[in-house]
Each structure stands twice: as C-alpha cells, then as structure tokens.
Amino acid sequence: MLRMHGMRLALAGGNQRPGPAILYFLAGSALALWSWQTVSRFRASSLEDLVFAGKPDPPGWTVALIFTPKECPSRMDLVERLNRAAGTEVSVRGIMLVDPRRFPGWRDAAVANGITFPVRAESPAAAAQALEPLGGLPTPVLAVYDSAHRLRLVTDLASGESVDRLLAQITSNASGASPSPEPAP
C-alpha cells in the first residue's frame, strides 16, 4: 500500500521523471522473466540432457532415478537396490525435480529417503519437457543408458518387482563386457 501510494505521488510530481523509471522497471521485469524461462527451457530439452547435464560422461552404464521430493513411498522402495548398485560398475544418479528456492531443504528429502548415491536438483518444467516425448511419464522414472549413452530402458516404476529384476540384470550386464557395437548395415 505504501509503495503504491509512493508511486502515485511520484507520478504526480513532474520533476523526478517517474515515467521512464516505471518503464525501465517493467522492461527489466520482462527481460528477467524471459531470460529465466529461456534458461529453464534449454537446460534440459531431452531426457539425455536431463540425465547427463553438467556431469562428465561416466565410463559405463548409467541408471538415473528421476523423482520429486514427495513420491509414493512404495514406488521408492527400489532405492535400496540403487544404493547397492551405485557401488558397482553402474553409475547411479538421482535427479530431484524441485525448485530449490521453494524447497531449500531438498537435500534433506534425499537423506530422508535413504539415498546414498549423488542427487542433484532440476527444474520440474525442464523434466516435464524432457519426458513429454516419452508420453509424459509420471514420476518416479527410472532411465537406463548404456556406455554409449543409448537409452536402454525408461519406466515409471509401476511394478516394483519387475524393476527390481531388471536392475539386477543391468548390474550384472554392466559388470560384464561392454555391449556389442551396432551390427554393420
């Protein structure tokens, strides 16, 4: 109310040139909003960008758990197996879809879930965009890439038991020889 009142007073007084100040404020606001949206949009335009963004390429297979701080507890049951897999040849990473300004304690959510592999925060909007071509999978999502960064599996963890078996297979695959190259055409 005070600020509004002050603005009206400034508009009424001609000597302080309030008009351009307000225009600059609005222009600055629009620019900032545009920059923020642009950065969010291009930060992760595909699932691969989302999974590997900002990290050096790991040498082997990569398993990524994409989740929000508030997930169905039963669907997060595979965290124990992922924790164990993280100690093998498989690179396991967590991507928490969260706005750290609104949820500053997002690391606490990783701790409370008992996650021991590295987790980073990503914009939920960017993830939605990355998952859209895959039918907009609901989180939590598990994505598996082989050592050549080819997407081998993406699942929404609807069936915990089958994912458990898949993970066991991936771990044993990764510990063996690297996948055979694509056959020549």
Add this chain to the structure above:
Amino acid sequence: MRSDACHRALLSRSAGILLILSGCLSGERGEVIFPPGGMALDSTGSLQRVWVRDSLREIRSVGGASDQDTTLINPYMMASDPGQIYLFETDNRLLCYDSTGRLRWVQGGEGGGPGEYRNPRDIKVGPGGRVWLVDPASGRVTLVNRETGKVETMLKMRLAYSSMITPTPAGFILYPPDQPGDLHYFTPQGDPVRIDSLPWSGYHQLESLASQFRTAVDPKSGRWVLGFIYGNGWFAFDSAGHASERRFYVEPTRFPAVIKEHKERGTVVTSLIRTPASALDMQLVGDTVFVLFDGQEPARRRKVDMYSWETGKYFGSLMLPELADNISIAGASLRVFSTYPEPKLAYYERVRAGS
C-alpha cells in the same frame, strides 16, 4: 549521463528483485521434518529372528485365482474371530466368510442410511463377538451381529476423526489425531468417559503421519495391544486400560521423515517419505501378540513375529509362504489376506515341525 546511469542501475536492480520475488511471492515452500533422533534405525530391543520351523499348508482359498476372478474386488480391511473372517470391500460392503471359505452373509453399501457406510477406516471384533466399524466420514460407529450380519447399533462419533477403534469390555476407544489426549474412552452407548495418553513422550514429538499405529484386541479377555506402523514400539493394555511401558520389535526400524508443504492461504500438506513399515497387522490371542512385519529384506510382508503380551518377550517368527496384508490366527489355523497380485483370502494349516 547521470540520469542514464541511474536508469541502467534501476533496470538491473529491477531484474534482480523480480528474480527473487518470483520465487518468494507465491508463498509456497516445502520442508522436511525429521523424526526426533533423525533417520538412524532404532535398534532398541532388536534381536536375531528365530524362525519357527513349522510349515504352513494351504487348505483352501477365496479369490486370487486370476485378474478375471471377481470373488473379491478390492477389500482393504480384515477382522476375524476363531470361526469367521470379515473383509471390507471398497464398495462399502462387509463380507463374512466362515472357516471353510464359504460366504455367510454380506452387509452394507454406499450411503448415509442405516447400515450403510461412506469410508470406514477400521474394523474389529469386540468382546461379545460383535463386529465394530468406525466410519469417520459418516461420523458414526456401527455394530454388526456376527451371526446374521444385521446392524445392531449405530453410535454417533463424538469426535471429528479417528482412524482406529478398539472395542473393550467397558465400551470402546477412539484415537483422534488432532485433540489433546491420545486415547478417548467411551461407554457402550457412545458417551465419553475419560482421556488417556500413551505412556511415551516421544510419541507426542512425532508428526501425526509418522506416528500411525494399529491396535488389536482379544475379544475373550478384553486385553489389547497398540503397535506403530512405522518406527519401533508397541504397548500392551489390560482390559481396564492400564498400559505397559514401550516395548520393541525384534527388527530395528525408524520413524519416517515427512514433507510439509506450506501452500497459499495457510494450507499445509503433509506427506510421508519412504521408509519400510513395521506392523502391517497385529493380532492378540491369549497371551500371544502376532505382528505381521514389513521391515527390511528378506521376506518383507511375510514375517509374523510373536511376543508375549504379559512380558513383551519375543519368542519366534513364522515365515508366510506369500505376501500378506492381514493375518488371523485361530489355533492351528492361519488365515492370510493379500492384495498382491490379486485379492486373495488363503486358509493355512500350521503343521508342527517333526509331526
């Protein structure tokens, strides 16, 4: 020149302020609330499990044959006495099966009329053999005759909510999460008698989602038990309501952390963070407390731990042949209700080792 510099400064300041405000003005924020003691496993009282070598032989089952089997649609609660099993379906029907798996009667339906339900949260067999259902959405407690399936009594709940009911020889107990006192005792007519607290101060430091519990009553003696669904602890009560000290499960567990989201207009949404559960179901028969336990692998949802009601001492565990949501023990007969992969009520016979 000076004016231009001022305007540029104003521009950059405006952009910065806007970036900060865009995160804060919405008023939404989230936080993680850890339980007292943090996320460490509470190993108090934990022991190595001792497996009872008895085998379980399935003698009959109801439902569960395939996803085409519509005998059981989606029951979510079970109660039992030595002769009968009561399953409550999501369409608000109460089904009664006898000890041979035969459907004896069906009662209930969706609605607010006599004998109808909206969303019952607990079902128990009380002293006298009647079946008790607490339905907070209807604001009432319903008592059903075990022989006929007819509604005998409907009592108005004097509390806004309780997800549990414990019938006792002197009436019944409700557990409102948002009122002073933990245990609210009522007469058989539904009039309030007294209010008690659980004899453990740690309970009152827990978020209500993290401090959920189950109860089980022995209809014969009127004694009952209360055990945490998450976290380590259970209590024994005699028929007059005198409680034991906090007792501990054989397997270490932890109370879960919760996420609190502060929405606009003061709304707070609380949700539970992943943790293995403790007591999935409990039953009290004579002096033996049976606890269907989740816990850690192996055999999650298949472990039935046994304790003494009198002393709290652990004296062995049974391994179920399949996943279970509810258990019922009557002599050498074990009845198991499971929702996975399809709803199924299985009847087992306990064959003693060496016999």
